[in-house]
Amino acid sequence: MTDSLAHRRFAAGHVLFEAGDAADAAYIVEKGWVEIFVRGAGGVQRLSLLGPGEIFGEMALVDDSPRSAGARVLEDVECVVVERAQILREIDRATPLMQLLVRTLIFRLRAATAGTHVWASAAIPDVTAQAVAHIKIEHDVRQALKGGEIAAYLQPIVRLDDGVPIGFEALARWHHPRLGVLGPEALLPAVARAGLVEALDLLVVREAATMVGALNRRLTLAGRRPVFVAANFGAAHFNDLRLAPLLAEILEEAQLPAERLKIEITETTLISNPKAGEALAQLRARGMSISLDDFGTGYSGLSYLSKFPIDYLKIDGSFVAAAREERKSADILRAMLALGAQLEIDAIAEGIEDEAQASLLREMGCLYGQGYLYGRPLPANEACAALFDRI
Ligand code: CMP
Ligand code: MG
Numbered sequence: 001m002t003d004s005l006a007h008r009r010f011a012a013g014h015v016l017f018e019a020g021d022a023a024d025a026a027y028i029v030e031k032g033w034v035e036i037f038v039r040g041a042g043g044v045q046r047l048s049l050l051g052p053g054e055i056f057g058e059m060a061l062v063d064d065s066p067r068s069a070g071a072r073v074l075e076d077v078e079c080v081v082v083e084r085a086q087i088l089r090e091i092d093r094a095t096p097l098m099q100l101l102v103r104t105l106i107f108r109l110r111a112a113t114a115g116t117h118v119w120a121s122a123a124i125p126d127v128t129a130q131a132v133a134h135i136k137i138e139h140d141v142r143q144a145l146k147g148g149e150i151a152a153y154l155q156p157i158v159r160l161d162d163g164v165p166i167g168f169e170a171l172a173r174w175h176h177p178r179l180g181v182l183g184p185e186a187l188l189p190a191v192a193r194a195g196l197v198e199a200l201d202l203l204v205v206r207e208a209a210t211m212v213g214a215l216n217r218r219l220t221l222a223g224r225r226p227v228f229v230a231a232n233f234g235a236a237h238f239n240d241l242r243l244a245p246l247l248a249e250i251l252e253e254a255q256l257p258a259e260r261l262k263i264e265i266t267e268t269t270l271i272s273n274p275k276a277g278e279a280l281a282q283l284r285a286r287g288m289s290i291s292l293d294d295f296g297t298g299y300s301g302l303s304y305l306s307k308f309p310i311d312y313l314k315i316d317g318s319f320v321a322a323a324r325e326e327r328k329s330a331d332i333l334r335a336m337l338a339l340g341a342q343l344e345i346d347a348i349a350e351g352i353e354d355e356a357q358a359s360l361l362r363e364m365g366c367l368y369g370q371g372y373l374y375g376r377p378l379p380a381n382e383a384c385a386a387l388f389d390r391i
Pocket of ligand 2 (some may be wrong): 263293
């Protein structure tokens with residue numbers, strides 16, 4: 001092995017750094033041995049011997065302080081260099097609670113060897129405050145799911161040529177006792193951290209399917225066409241193959257035929273879950289259809305459009321919003337719709353807010369859409385009543 005930015009060799013006797021030095025990297029030992037030491041009144045004191053598989057020099061990077069000890073090579077060392085920026089990036093990405101834990105552990109270690117080591121820094125108030133906020137909201141989410149504070153709202157999906165609703169997208173809303181009605185931006189990250197994605201999605205689809213099942217019976221009795229409901233499913237459902245049988249049960253209870261349920265899955269979920277293809281095939285075999293959500297915002301490749309069984313593309317609202325102002329965005333939108341048409345996958349445009357956007361989409365050949373122009377998400381019973389009056 002030769003020296004490179006990521007790999008270094010140090011000969012026996014070499015001192016990598018002394019306690020109190022500024023730090024720029026940590027090291028993972030691949031071969032050889034390193035002594036960690038401090039200098040005291042009685043001379044050099046060995047704190048530890050580190051060998052293959054162990055990391056050293058990480059503490060000063062994590063808590064942005066001088067080296068807590070020195071490091072000297074005892075037996076020729078080969079190691080991997082971990083740059084400061086890399087460690088800081090990873091720490092930044094960690095949840096506030098994880099950041100707090102890591103910083104606290106280092107603080108404790110420095111304090112335990114204090115006397116010679118006076119650089120220990122206190123907790124960062126921002127990180128602690130954020131960690132506390134996360135812990136509280138996760139607790140609240142758990143309670144909310146149990147206590148019926150989370151409900152399915154329904155937003156109409158319409159035919160763009162005449163604006164007639166043909167179905168709904170079901171969306172979770174949280175009636176928070178203090179903060180009012182919260183949408184997905186506030187709800188979903190907390191739900192994901194608490195490991196409750198499956199519980200939330202199933203609650204929403206169960207409630208929505210029950211309401212739409214009942215609405216369809218009324219529509220059919222009145223001699224009118226039934227509507228569909230589209231529900232969102234996060235990555236947690238696609239680690240195994242339980243979703244299809246679970247949904248079959250829910251649909252049976254709700255007396256909603258499988259043909260009336262669309263499964264919304266994002267590009268990112270589809271790409272990052274090896275079981276997703278098989279799971280989608282099962283759902284489709286039972287009669288449900290598949291919508292690719294947030295199309296155009298996630299994965300950049302397109303091969304999955306032919307690889308997976310996809311029935312609808314949901315064009316992200318950001319493309320619709322930009323299309324009237326920027327030529328290039330309009331061209332991208334047109335190209336996405338052309339791609340859908342070529343593959344015989346119908347497109348549903350999201351985020352339509354005004355008539356100008358709607359007519360642009362119609363002109364580009366887009367058949368279906370949703371957005372505030374046609375209706376905001378409403379509590380399921382209100383949305384069903386409004387739809388019954390409109391078609
Ligand atoms: P850092 O403070 O960056 O530089 C000195 C390194 O020695 C430190 O990170 C740890 O990787 C390591 N180190 C410090 N104290 C101990 C200890 N008590 N036992 C083992 N390793 C230590
Ligand atoms: Mg969606």
